[in-house]
Amino acid sequence: MSIWEFLQTYGARIIDGTLVTAAQFVLATLVAVTAALAAALGKLSRNLAVRGLAVTYIELFRGTSLLVQLYWIFFVLPLFGITLDKFTAGFLSVGLNIGAYGAEIVRGAIQAVPKGQWEAAYALSMSPARRMRRIILPQALVLMLPPWGNLLIELLKGTALVSLISVADLMFQAKQINASTFLSAQAFGTALVVYYLLARFLITPAMRRLERVMAQRLGRA
Amino acid sequence: MDHGDYPLELPEGDRPMVRFMNVTKRYGSLTVLDNLCLDVAEGEMVTVIGPSGSGKTTVLRMLMTLETINGGIIYVDGKPLTHMERNGRLVPADERHLRKMRSSIGMCFQHFNLFPHMTALQNCMEGPVQVLGLPKAEARARSEELLEMVGMIEKKDQHPSRLSGGQQQRVAIARALAMRPKVMLFDEVTSALDPEVIGEVTNVIRRLVGEHNLTMLMVTHQMGFARDISDRVCFFYRGKIEEQGPPDQLFGNPQRERTQQFLSAVKEAD
Numbered sequence: 001m002s003i004w005e006f007l008q009t010y011g012a013r014i015i016d017g018t019l020v021t022a023a024q025f026v027l028a029t030l031v032a033v034t035a036a037l038a039a040a041l042g043k044l045s046r047n048l049a050v051r052g053l054a055v056t057y058i059e060l061f062r063g064t065s066l067l068v069q070l071y072w073i074f075f076v077l078p079l080f081g082i083t084l085d086k087f088t089a090g091f092l093s094v095g096l097n098i099g100a101y102g103a104e105i106v107r108g109a110i111q112a113v114p115k116g117q118w119e120a121a122y123a124l125s126m127s128p129a130r131r132m133r134r135i136i137l138p139q140a141l142v143l144m145l146p147p148w149g150n151l152l153i154e155l156l157k158g159t160a161l162v163s164l165i166s167v168a169d170l171m172f173q174a175k176q177i178n179a180s181t182f183l184s185a186q187a188f189g190t191a192l193v194v195y196y197l198l199a200r201f202l203i204t205p206a207m208r209r210l211e212r213v214m215a216q217r218l219g220r221a
Numbered sequence: 222m223d224h225g226d227y228p229l230e231l232p233e234g235d236r237p238m239v240r241f242m243n244v245t246k247r248y249g250s251l252t253v254l255d256n257l258c259l260d261v262a263e264g265e266m267v268t269v270i271g272p273s274g275s276g277k278t279t280v281l282r283m284l285m286t287l288e289t290i291n292g293g294i295i296y297v298d299g300k301p302l303t304h305m306e307r308n309g310r311l312v313p314a315d316e317r318h319l320r321k322m323r324s325s326i327g328m329c330f331q332h333f334n335l336f337p338h339m340t341a342l343q344n345c346m347e348g349p350v351q352v353l354g355l356p357k358a359e360a361r362a363r364s365e366e367l368l369e370m371v372g373m374i375e376k377k378d379q380h381p382s383r384l385s386g387g388q389q390q391r392v393a394i395a396r397a398l399a400m401r402p403k404v405m406l407f408d409e410v411t412s413a414l415d416p417e418v419i420g421e422v423t424n425v426i427r428r429l430v431g432e433h434n435l436t437m438l439m440v441t442h443q444m445g446f447a448r449d450i451s452d453r454v455c456f457f458y459r460g461k462i463e464e465q466g467p468p469d470q471l472f473g474n475p476q477r478e479r480t481q482q483f484l485s486a487v488k489e490a491d
């Protein structure tokens with residue numbers, strides 16, 4: 001079967017899978033960014049309990065494998081009375097896992113904002129929360145965008161694991177097609193190309209654009 | 222250390238705008254300021270000079286509450302700055318007390334520290350809007366007036382990265398003044414500037430001295446400027462005031478040997 005015939009026959013399923021992957025990506029990104037920001041601020045907090053919680057989250061999710069986390073959230077949490085559907089368990093696991101790495105990026109960027117900026121904001125009598133929100137985070141954001149670009153590509157690749165709990169994403173469709181047709185090269189080849197195209201022609205350009213816009217806001221461009 | 226010996230408030234008639242009472246500052250085993258006593262009267266311009274490392278910056282930073290003190294107490298406008306009253310006794314100030322008290326103090330830094338993600342005007346409006354809660358229109362009017370005064374109104378919509386050092390420092394002065402402080406602190410505000418633009422910043426400070434009743438404490442290495450505009454000059458040496466007096470007396474007829482040595486060393490370097 002030629003690749004064109006293959007696409008004609010299975011294109012619709014590939015597209016369905018790609019849309020699910022895209023949805024997983026977007027939702028996991030939201031989870032990751034939120035978790036990263038909260039954990040970074042937590043780790044910088046003066047409150048010992050808050051700091052402990054943030055460190056525990058970061059260590060736990062960075063120190064163990066994403067697949068194990070996914071299985072935990074999907075198969076083990078129900079034993080503790082928390083049952084999530086597979087779609088939610090999927091993007092939540094991926095988002096929390098990547099968020100733990102993101103937390104270090106956010107923390108590093110916050111600490112890289114020159115000390116003089118804290119002091120100037122302090123000298124204007126700003127409260128700690130306002131200093132962070134109005135002065136430090138906007139500047140840290142510019143610093144953290146390039147590493148986030150890389151991390152989001154990792155996140156996209158990570159979403160492929162949700163197929164293992166039967167979320168019907170791109171990888172899941174490729175596996176199903178392979179199982180019923182044994183067209184391994186076509187099925188997984190197409191998946192490979194689609195993942196690459198998403199990363200190369202959607203995520204990377206979008207992040208570049210965001211970097212440019214943020215640089216302009218700083219009056220740098 | 223017993224805070225109980227210090228008055229909860231300075232009495233009427235003995236209320237300088239700023240009073241350092243036996244203030245001690247240590248970094249580890251290094252005593253940077255040793256039992257410092259210093260008054261600055263309302264409307265007075267006091268200049269601090271001295272060799273590098275003598276504690277000049279630390280004095281300003283303690284007044285801005287950027288540094289905590291290890292002993293003594295600071296009063297601003299008669300009220301304790303570093304301490305607050307609790308059950309009739311003075312205890313070390315908490316964050317809220319510091320925030321409230323330091324709003325009457327403005328500071329300009331050697332490296333300007335303008336917010337790079339805001340225009341000149343936004344830099345000036347940030348404090349009035351976010352901290353003082355002024356309506357935007359009022360904050361804008363106030364900020365534009367100050368930018369006009371420092372000669373930066375034409376550049377009000379520029380980001381700091383588009384401004385020269387001298388221009389940035391003038392915006393920073395306007396930003397601090399927009400909070401309507403009672404006390405202004407200047408820490409070597411011309412040290413990071415190219416020689417040809419120092420004048421534009423010192424001229425702004427000159428105008429402040431001439432036209433406003435601000436209390437000012439300034440650290441500078443520009444002896445000529447200090448002599449021109451100060452009401453009083455303090456020479457710091459190793460965390461103590463070695464000598465102080467009116468500028469003509471301190472520069473013209475210094476009494477202490479260390480002052481003489483410092484001034485002649487500075488003169489040679491010029």
Ligand SMILES: Nc1ncnc2c1ncn2[C@@H]1O[C@H](COP(=O)(O)OP(=O)(O)O)[C@@H](O)[C@H]1O
Nearest residue numbers: 248251253271272273274275276277278279280
């Ligand atoms: N954060 C700090 N930690 C340790 N030592 C410090 C710190 N800040 C200042 N010092 C020391 O305190 C002394 C006085 O510093 P400073 O007030 O900046 O002096 P000046 O402004 O007169 O040059 C110096 O010896 C300096 O090294």
Ligand SMILES: [Mg+2]
Nearest residue numbers: 277278279409
């Ligand atoms: Mg200094």
